[in-house]
Amino acid sequence: MNANATLAPSLRHNLDMLKNALGHSTDFIVRSFRIGDAPAFVSAALLYTEGLADSKIIDEFIMEPLMSGICRSADFGARLANHRDPLALLKDSVLTVNGLSVVPDAGVLLEAILSGDTAILIDGSDRALIAATKGVEHRSIAEPASQTVIRGPLEGFVESIRVNTALIRRKIKDPRLWLETIQIGTVTRTDVGIMYINGIADDSIVREVRQRIERIDIDGILESGYIEELIQDEKWSPFPTIFNSERPDAITAGLLEGRVAILVDGTPFVLLVPALFVQYFQSPEDYYHRWDVSSLIRMIRYMGFLIALVGPSVYIAVTTFHQEMIPTNLLINLASQREGVPFPAFIEALLMEVTFEILREAGIRMPRAVGSAISIVGTLVIGQAAVEAGIVSAAMVIVVSITAISSFVMPSYNMSISIRILRFPLMGLAASFGLFGIFIGLILLVLHLCSLKSFGAPYMTSIAPFYASNQKDTLFRLPRWGIAKRPRLLNRNNPTRGRNPPQT
Amino acid sequence: MRKTFALVLLALTLSLLLTGCWSRKEMNDLAIAMGIGIDKADDQYLLSVQAVVPNAVAANRGSSGGLPVVTYKSQGKTIFEAMRRMTTVSPRKIYAAHLRVLVLGETLAREGIADALDFLTRDHELRSDYYIVVARAASAEAVLKRVTALERIPANKLYTSLQISEKVWAPASTVTLNKLIQEMVTEGKSSVISAVEVWGDSRAGATKNNIENIDPPGRINANGLAIFRKDRLIGWLNETESTAYNFLVNNVRSSVVEFPCPKGGSLAAEVIRSDTRIKGKVVDGKPRVDIFIRAEVNIGEVACSIDLMNERTIKALENAGAEELKSLCLQSIRTMQRQYRLDIYGFGEAIHRAAPAAWSKLRTDWNGHFANMDVSIEVDYRIRRLGTIGNAFKDKIKE
Amino acid sequence: MITNGKISVRQFTILVVIFTVGSAILYVPGLLAEEAKQDAWLAGIVGTGFGLLSAWPIKSLAERFPGQRLTEYSVVLLGKIAGPAVSIVYFLYFFMLSAMLLRDVGDFVTTQMMPETPIQAILIAFMFISIYAVRLGIEVIARAAEFFFPILIGLASILFILLVPKIDFVQLTPVLERGIGPAFKAAPPFIAIPFLQLSVFLMLFPLVSNAKRAGRVFMGGVLAAGMFLILFTTVCLLVLGAYLTSVESFPSYALAKQANIGEFIQRTEAVMAVIWFLSIFFKLSLCFYASARFYADTFKLSEIRASLFPMGLILVPLSTVIYPNAVYTTLIVKSAFFYFMPTGFLIPALLLVVARIRGLRTRTDDGRIA
Known part of the structure; x- marks a missing residue:
């Protein structure tokens, strides 16, 4: 079937053509029936994809009216057969289902059927009636697994873009919340939604997002990661420049700050741009707890970030290059632990880090049931046996563990992956140049971070370039009456969040 | 950009291979x-x-x-x-x-x-x-x-x-x-x-x-x-000379000093704070230092009969102790002046700082001048506390 | 948007401060104390005073020709031959300065931290990050400076606080033992490093987004950095005493070794090393940028990126031969006043005089940046 084939007046011909186009796929259901009764009846067919269309709607609002009541009479059959526009007749006076349209084109018809709509073809008409019966089964709304909170909404996005947009709209009831949908993917034709609050989000960013998404030329989009990789600013960077979350409250907060959300059908992970470095250290929960607690926890996250990044490398540098920096008693203690360890500290650290990364990966991939087995092997083999066998020193195990734990405090998984990667080159630098090497590495890192941009906004915004007003919600979180302004991303037209003088 | 990235990677990897044992x-x-x-x-x-x-x-x-x-x-x-x-x-x-x-x-x-x-x-x-x-x-x-x-x-x-x-x-x-x-x-x-x-x-x-x-x-x-x-x-x-030295160079943070009791015997006190000021000056071309030692002490041990609960006793004790410390210091200084002719106390430095102009004349033979210089010491003792008890129980012991 | 290669006034101020503190922080206390002994802090004040004077022509030039680089108006002022000649002189000056700064890093690391490591490895590593920084552009350097500045301030404050218990005010007496003379005699090397190197900013002024305030904050930044250096010298004297300050190769590093609070917080010299590495990194990057810029402008290259790598490749061996030994280094540093005088003061002053006489200035009616 060529792409813009049109329908013929013959029902049999149409059905054959459509069945061939779908390769007689078994989930493509054709239900033939008659409207009217002998002698005057019209052959008709109902076409839908099983599983995508809601069978309840089809039964109650399409089949029921078509096969009962006046439709069972020969009079009606005759009237339909002789009607100038039989589809219009059905649409106007028989079918009770919502969202009906008439299409003449077989391509559009197929697309509709494959998105879950139901087509009604009748003999003698070269057009089809499409009824909106999308009713795909989706996972029920559950607590997001990747970003958990103690206090805060427990709902998470699901794989259906409709449900997801609804989850956001439920939080923002302002007409200025706008949604644009584009279909991306020549084969998958995935719905991609761009959501923003008109008047808060910067027009230039919205335009930029739209342009970049429209520029995508790919056969399929299976997850928002595809989009992220195709529209991000800097390809050669270990750092994520597009934020993602499966929490509606996080995305909503982003929209309120003037960011643009990109929703992709088929994944619960929604993208948010522009993303800033500090954003990866902010959990939605920060805003639900008291401000002082949140500020403290944020400091802990930054500390965790630092430890996870440079922990092992500082240990290597200090113990192999700068022993003078260790307090004497500690040095003697560490040295006695290292007695008999056959590897240089660098190799030792590398061994442990790699082992840990393998364990972590195994922990994610393996079936839940064997989880405890892995953790026993992990703790016993790495933790104890290796130390007792004298292969690694106990201090190294401590350092690696602290590093590992620290990398988990990051609220955002993709930032903690970046740190995991960056740890290794830093360890190498530490092993060759000591603290000087770490210094070189960190300078390179900061230069790189400062050169990054996310949709026009410098990645390090609010630290460098420094905005005093953004500091209220960067390293610390000030009380809500202190944060009256939205963070400054780019030029912005609507900076005020609200005025809440503190209660006196 | 891809090229730069490759270059960075290459440089890093190479540097790792090259190094590793220089200062490690x-x-x-x-x-x-x-x-x-x-x-x-x-x-x-x-x-x-x-x-x-x-x-x-x-x-x-x-x-x-x-x-x-x-x-x-x-x-x-x-x-x-x-x-x-x-x-x-x-x-x-x-x-x-x-x-x-x-x-x-x-x-x-x-x-x-x-x-x-x-x-x-x-x-x-x-x-x-x-x-x-x-x-x-x-x-x-x-x-x-x-x-x-x-x-x-x-x-x-x-x-x-x-x-x-x-x-x-x-x-x-x-x-x-x-x-x-x-x-x-x-x-x-x-x-x-x-x-x-x-x-x-x-x-x-x-x-x-x-x-x-x-x-x-x-x-x-x-x-x-x-x-x-x-x-x-x-x-x-020796030990007493060292004590004098440390008092004179203001290096006493805490110590034990002895006080002579009026009726014989002695009691020991803990120095809790001590501060020494040395003022150097040149009078008629002759160097001279005035030393002020201010110390606060707590009574630590009483090994004599004395009525500590009397304000006047405390005053007397303070004066006697001051005399004791003063003579200790003077004695040590005299030893240094006579025996070694060597200024270990930094009197010369004090004069240098106080009167730089005169110092330029004195510096050449400073130790000689030191041996003949006048030193005055003033000690100010303050007894603050008596410890956890008042008078010693010794006098109350019954036969 | 802040994305068009401009730097904000705040970033500019930070760059001025960091540049001025730059390599000076490691040498200045020793240089001053050697001649002026316990009056080194007075020498510092004298030096900063003269330093501000020597920075004046640079500021005035920049204010007279907003939005223009030295390479542009020197041609207008001095003609087609002398103008580019001046640019070449400046190119060489900053090129040599970069080599000297690079060598400073190498010397420091190989003397104090890792004597067995070949100096070339250190130089290559440090040059590499500088090339990377300049490649990314002044805007990124400025942002990185903005990122590191609070860290620098924090570290310096921590260091000072840790050193408070070691301070002994007697070390400063007798004041003016030999009159004010030694203070003036000690000042020239301090004026040379860093104040006579400030002509680097002739290439940076046009990049400031708010040209009107640039001149003012420039002088402010220089003054702040000068005061910081005076403070540092004073702390060195207070803690180490005049003698040790003058004999130590790196007095500030020796200073940091002194911190010891309750046997627990001690061995803090890494803090000092970080402060110094950071400030010298930015100084080197700015010098390197300036030399590349002068080179590109003089020979009418459209951009500087292409020349960075070759220049860096030359700088590494150049910095190994620029001083034969440590004694020579101090010799050069002590006579730097005369070497740096033409480029640091005389040429800007000359250009200013010519501009005054010929009444030339760039018109900016709205304070707009060209």
Whole structure:
């Protein structure tokens, strides 16, 4: 079937053509029936994809009216057969289902059927009636697994873009919340939604997002990661420049700050741009707890970030290059632990880090049931046996563990992956140049971070370039009456969040 | 951009392959030196190093039972040479950054220590936070060859006992390299270094048996101060002279002082705060210093009959104590003036700071002027507290 | 948007401060104390005073020709031959300066931290990050400076606080023992490093987004950095004493070694090393940028990126041969006043005089940046 084939007046011909186009796929259901009764009846067919269309709607609002009541009479059959526009007749006076349209084109018809709509073809008409019966089964709304909170909404996005947009709209009831949908993917034709609050989000960013998404030329989009990789600013960077979350409250907060959300059908992970470095250290929960607690926890996250990044490398540098920096008693203690360890500290650290990364990966991939087995092997083999066998020193195990734990405090998984990667080159630098090497590495890192941009906004915004007003919600979180302004991303037209003088 | 990225990666990887062993030293390749001793015999420096055996010191995993330290010896025309020659004796590189104590042998000290100290200031590895001591009537080696209990590393034992006694015991004083050099180059002040004595059987003291006795036969203890003219040792200060010295250079943080009781006997008091001001001036071309010592004390022990609950007694005690301290100080100063003609108290420095113009005339023969200068001391004692009881119960004891 | 290669006034101020503190922080206390002894802090004040004077022509030039680089108006002022000649002189000056700064890093690391490591490895590593920084552009350097500045301030404050217990005010007496003379004699090397190197900013002024305030904050930044250096010198004197300050190769590093609070917080010299590495990194990057910029402008290259790598490749061996030994280094540093005088003061002053006489200035009616 060529792409813009049109329908013929013959029902049999149409059905054959459509069945061939779908390769007689078994989930493509054709239900033939008659409207009217002998002698005057019209052959008709109902076409839908099983599983995508809601069978309840089809039964109650399409089949029921078509096969009962006046439709069972020969009079009606005759009237339909002789009607100038039989589809219009059905649409106007028989079918009770919502969202009906008439299409003449077989391509559009197929697309509709494959998105879950139901087509009604009748003999003698070269057009089809499409009824909106999308009713795909989706996972029920559950607590997001990747970003958990103690206090805060427990709902998470699901794989259906409709449900997801609804989850956001439920939080923002302002007409200025706008949604644009584009279909991306020549084969998958995935719905991609761009959501923003008109008047808060910067027009230039919205335009930029739209342009970049429209520029995508790919056969399929299976997850928002595809989009992220195709529209991000800097390809050669270990750092994520597009934020993602499966929490509606996080995305909503982003929209309120003037960011643009990109929703992709088929994944619960929604993208948010522009993303800033500090954003990866902010959990939605920060805003639900008291401000002082949140500020403290944020400091802990930054500390965790630092430890996870440079922990092992500082240990290597200090113990192999700068022993003078260790307090004497500690040095003697560490040295006695290292007695008999056959590897240089660098190799030792590398061994442990790699082992840990393998364990972590195994922990994610393996079936839940064997989880405890892995953790026993992990703790016993790495933790104890290796130390007792004298292969690694106990201090190294401590350092690696602290590093590992620290990398988990990051609220955002993709930032903690970046740190995991960056740890290794830093360890190498530490092993060759000591603290000087770490210094070189960190300078390179900061230069790189400062050169990054996310949709026009410098990645390090609010630290460098420094905005005093953004500091209220960067390293610390000030009380809500202190944060009256939205963070400054780019030029912005609507900076005020609200005025809440503190209660006196 | 892709090219740059590849370049960065390449450079990083290459640098890792190239390097890795230039300055790297694993902790278990180091002999951590805690004490260094320098002696001189003929033209040669004798260097002894007390290095830690980590396994025997560390608290974890039941120590091997060996001695916690080992002493290596070597000699050379320069200290540097001797240090490097030591690698022929020691299986590991001597790592001196954690040095706690530098012991100078008496013979070396009498010949002059400036040359020996140069290496220690020049080498990047050495820090300047260790204490310098002079071995009294012993070689430095002998000091480092004493095994000690409680603090398992002997050098550390010396370090901590010097540190603690300086805080609570007026005769004790510590000297670090920076302080020593600063004193040596400062006009109008000669330097002193704490002295260390070795007691008992030297052979038994060097074995593990020494710490298996409840009363170890061999001991090291800090005692008194060594005084230097330029960089040469010329004499020793005994305990009372050391006390006077520390009061005069304002180096008393806490100590015990004795007060004579009016009816005989004495009581001891704890100095809790002490401050000394030296005011130098030149009168008619003659130098003169006025010294004000202000000390606050708490009564610590009463060994005489006295009514402490009387305000007047306290006043009297304060005055008597002040006299006592004053005469102690004056006596010491007189010894220095008569016997050594050496200004260790920094009176010259005080005059230098107060009257730079006159100082330019005095500086050439300062020690000569010092020997004849007038010194006035004023002591202001304040008794603050009596401890947890009032009068001693001794007088109330019934027959 | 802040994305068009402009730097904000705040970033500019930070760059001025960091540049001025730059390599000076390691040498200045020693240089001053050697001649002026315990009056080194007075010498510092004298030096900063003269330093501000020598920075004046640079500021006036920049204000007279807003939005233009030295290479542009020197042609207008001095003609087609002398103008580019001046640019070449400046190119060479900053090129040599970069080599000297690079060598400073190498010397420091190999003397104090890792003597067994070949100096070339250190130089290559440090040059590499500088090339990377300049490649990314002044805007990124400025942002990185903005990122590091609070860290620098924090570290310096921590260091000062840790050193408070070691301070002994007697070390400063007798004040003016030999009159004010030594203070003036000690000042020239301090004026040379850093104040006579400030002509670097002749290439940076046009990049400031708010040209009107640039001149003012420039002088403010120089003054702040000068005061910081005076403070540092004073702390060195207070803690180490005049003698040690003058004999130590790196007095500030020796200073940091002194910190010791309760046997627990000690061995803090890494803090000092970080402060110094950071400030010298930015100084080197700015010098390197300036030399590349002068080179590109003089020979009419459209951009500087292409020349960075070759220049860096030359700088590494150049910095190994620029001083034969440590003694020579101090010799050069002490006579730097005379070497740096023409480029640091005389040429800007000359250009200013010519501009005054010929009445030339760039018109900006609205304070707009060209």
